Structure formats: C-alpha cells, structure tokens
Amino acid sequence: MSVDTATVAKIAALARIKVGEAELEAMVPELNGILAWVEQLGEVDVTGVEPMTAVIENHLRLRDDVIDADPLTAGGKRDAVLANAPARQDGFFGVPKVIE
C-alpha cells in the first residue's frame, strides 16, 4: 500500500498537525519508502499467533480503594496542574472560543 498527497493530508489532519503544501509533497515519498519497507512483515506466517499485549508477564494491580491513596497523584493540586498552562483564568485552562 502506498499513500498519495491526499492521504497524507488526511493523516496529518487526523494527527492535528498543520502541514503546508511543499512539506506535504516532500513527505509522500518519505512515508512511502518507510511503508514499503515495513510491508515485508506481510510475508511472515502468523497463523495461530496471538498479538503481543504484554512484553513481560505482569498483572494489573488495583490501588487501595481509598480517596487520595497516593498524596502525589491525589486531588487538591489545581495550582500545580495549571502551573505550566500557556493560558489560564480563574482556576481553568484558557482556550480560544469553542462555541459560536
């Protein structure tokens, strides 16, 4: 499978990355080169093989069912959460107008 300019433009839109015309043209052969190379995986017989989900067997833990069990990741951190925001107001993240 190979991609054309329209497909790359669509992927970039899905990925929320603005790409100019010239950049788009340059990306098409680069991405096609990589995609053509990874397609050799298609020749591997994977009949009956399960896709890997965990590289080292482990079980998912549940934390203690206690409010603020870990103080580091607990609530009450509004100012810390907002500290690096490019725009903030009244304890909220600031964003451009969303609803007309």
Added chain:
Amino acid sequence: MTDLTELGVAAIRDGVAKGDFTAVEVAEAFNANVAAAQAALNAFIVATPDAAIEAARATDARRAAGQPLGKMGGVPIGMKDLFATKGVQTTAASHILEGFKPEYESTVSQNLWNAGAGMLGKLNLDQFAMGSSNETSYFGNVISPWRRNDGGNAAMAPGGSSGGSSVAVSARLAPAATGTDTGGSIRQPAAFTGISGIKPTYGRCSRWGIVAFASSLDQAGPMARDVRDCAIMLEAMAGFDPKDATSLDLPVPEWEAGLSGDLKGKKVGVPVEYRMDGMDADVAASWDRGIEWLRDAGAEIVEVSLPHTKYALPAYYIIAPAEASSNLARYDGVRFGLRDLPDGAGLQDMYAATRAAGFGAEVKRRILIGTYVLSAGFYDAYYTQAQKVRTLISQDFKNAFTRCDVILAPTAPTAAFGLGEKTDDPLSMYLNDVFAVPASLAGLPAMSVPAGLNREGLPLGLQIIGKAFDEQGVLNAGLAIESRAQFSAKPERWW
C-alpha cells in the same frame, strides 16, 4: 591531587566515604568540565551546577554526622532531559516542551537523589528520544568527543537517542548518566562513545515521570564508564513503583555484590542470523574476539537461531510510531508547553498550528506513520501483524534461552558515523538499530560494553542480551568482556 573527573561511580562513592576527598570537591570538578565543554559538545540543555553542589554538601554533612551516604553518595550525574525534574526545565529536546518546569519529580531521578546522587544538569537527546545520532534535538546536535584517526576533524555522531548522556560520560563531564532505551537508545550511544550502558528488563525501572515515547518499549537504565558503575547505578534507579502499571513488583537484586566474571558452567549463545551479508569487517572481528574472551572466561559457546531477526526492525517501526502517535497526542497547546494561536484561530486550528510549530521533522514523520498504521482499515494489516511478529521474536529468544544463558552480538552494525551522513535517508538511520531492537521488542535486559577501536580509531561495542530478570547474568558476561578487552582508550581533549 588526582583529577577527580577521571574517577567513576565506585571510586567516587568509596573515596567520599573514606574521606580522600569531599563530595563538594567532586561536584566542583565536574561542574568545571561541564562548563568548559558546553560550547563545543552541546551535551547539556541546562546545566545545574548549584544543584550538584547542594547535593554534595548534603552528602558531606551526612558523612560529618556519621550517617550512611547511600549507594550513590557523593556521585554527581547527568540526567537525560526526558526525566521530569521538579522545578528544572524538562523538554525531551523539543520546542513544544520548551520552558516546561514539572511540578513533580520522576521516580527514577528521585530514587537517585535518595541514594545520594546530585544533578549536574539535563542532558541533550534526540527529540522525544526519536533518533540514532542526536541530530533531531531542537537544541542542536550533540558532538561526540571522538574523532576519526585520519587527522580530520569531522564531527562524529554520539549515537542516539541518549547522545548527551554518552558524550557526558565519555568526555568526563559526568561519571555516569541516566539513559532511556526504546529501541537501542542506551546501547547504541554507549557503543559509539566507548562506554558501558545497560537496559534492564522492561518494568525494572519505573516509567513514571519519563516523557513517554513508546510505552511498551521505554525503559530507563544507567550509562557509565564500566560494568561495576552500571550495576551500582542500576540498583539505585530500579525498584517497584505503584504509580507505573507495568512496574515489576520484585525486590532489587544486589547486582554489584553479585558481580563475577567467572563464566564456568555458563553457555553463551551466538545468533547465526546476526552475522549478516556485507557485515563491517571490524565489527565482525570484534565479535569474534568477544566470543574468544567469553570462552576464556570459562563459558561454552553455542550457536543459536533467532529466525525472525530480520523482521524486528520493521515491526518496531510500526509499533513504536503507533504508540508515539498516541502518547504525543497530549501536546495540544492547552495544558503545558508551547501554544501557537494564529489570529482568529479556533481550538482545532490552535492544536494543528501548535503541533506544527512544536514538533521537529522526525517526530512528525513518526506521528504520521503511527496515525496511518492505526487508522481504520489499516490497523490489522500493520499494527496487529506487527504485534504478532513481536510475539514470534519474543518466542525466538525463549527458544534460544533453552540452549544458552546469555547471547553475545555486536551492539551496532558500524562504529559512529559522521554527523549529516545519514540525515537524508530515514531508513538508513533506522537500520543502525538492527541489533539493538530485537531485545527491546522482547523486553529483555541487554547491555553494551566497549570492546576496542576500529581501523578509524573509533570505539566498537559488544552487546550481551539476557533472559528476563537476569541482569546479573548480563552484567557478569559484560564484566568478563571488560576485563579482557582492557579498553582504556579515551578521546583526546580538543574542546
């Protein structure tokens, strides 16, 4: 007085404990080397000399009070700028995180501070750890202290993504540094610069507070001058962390105490598929010497087969970008980092403009590949197929380890290349990780140790891959090579 910057982790720890010198003297010596090398090598994005002195003072005070100094007591280190450090800019070498000052400390860095280490600064790297030559950093290339012996002064790649780490250790700017390894990012730069580095079993070191690239692969590890120093530092970094869902709930072994270069009764596997057509003659010769060294250490050498080796790299370049495209979705210009808000732009335009301005070309390339392979209609053909191949690669190793205890291979297909030599062709850059990626996909511990110089006078590394959880076996085989390679070359100081 001896030059303190010639000392490694163990020598500094022991010297400070004995009172041969103070931790402050050590920190001052390394701070001076960091400052003197910055313009030429660009290893650090931010130097933190005051933090190094402050930690050293604390160690000296503990010693004066007769308190224990910790596994890394008095040892100043470089911190790859992928680890969140409270109040100190953390960028992943990207524009989109420029100015980001975390409100929290990563588990691994906190473990190191708790063990008595101090921070010399935040080390440069490939942007979001995506690269093999440290040429994708927003903050400029890192320059290797090594040069070819042809009398020229071409700038050499320090390897990547942990290029600042490899340069800091090899140029004596730090006795040790943290690295992270997603598909070779500790081992390949270690090999390129003549130092040691180990990626432990996936889950040994907490990923909490490490800027995420590909979460099923990312693993932190130490980079240092020798095997013992790596063992000491890995003990300090590793450990169960409930804040990381994939953290291994296992005690941390005493790897330093367990070091032994005697391999009697051990079997070393040599994978036939790694001996590729057209292999670099110096790399092949160094591998052969490594085999003889391990035989001399008492090991039995056996041939093993890892039949899916050639598919590891293409599988990696589906899985890693897929995970990256998902992980990097968080950079949206809202919660932290850069915001680019063109006049009259709405929310969606702001996202797209911010990410266009904030990510470098290689990061965009991988996000786009990842988005494509995960998109509707292509997911099974690419992503599911790659994860099935990953199962087969992991199975290859399990089969091989029924016949041997560790595997010996080259770390990289060549010695360091010059900056700019591979930047025009992403694929040729990716191929540099051909020997490193399989162990990453299988989550296995793997280490690079220096094995000699090639005909151009550049370092070559040998890689030891171990069974899951057997860092000790990897370190011991590394020690056996180290004691026979007697690698003492270091870059001549030109900076």
